[in-house]
Amino acid sequence: MASVNPNDRKGWNKPGPAHIPAPSFWPPGLALGIVLLVWGPALEYVVWWVLVAAGGLLIVFSLGGWILDIRNELRSRDE
Numbered sequence: 001m002a003s004v005n006p007n008d009r010k011g012w013n014k015p016g017p018a019h020i021p022a023p024s025f026w027p028p029g030l031a032l033g034i035v036l037l038v039w040g041p042a043l044e045y046v047v048w049w050v051l052v053a054a055g056g057l058l059i060v061f062s063l064g065g066w067i068l069d070i071r072n073e074l075r076s077r078d079e
Contacts, residue, residue, distance in 0.1 A: 021073060026066035033058030 036055030040048040 019077075022069075024066065024069055026062045026069060029058055029062035030066065033060075033062055 033055045036051050036058065038055075040051030040055060043051070045051075
């Protein structure tokens with residue numbers, strides 16, 4: 001069976017390589033922040049607000065870092 005060159009067919013082209021983003025620690029940081037935010041009030045410790053504050057800060061920093069990573073990756077792809 002002869003192989004068919006996709007460039008020989010009208011409207012077809014050879015697909016480019018798939019883009020895989022670089023590994024990042026921001027998604028696990030975001031997940032940990034959400035867990036701390038939920039566990040704080042659920043555990044009913046005297047210092048539950050510390051867990052809530054730590055979770056909230058971790059969520060903000062992780063989300064911000066992840067967004068900056070995505071923006072930098074898109075910017076470097078466009079150049």
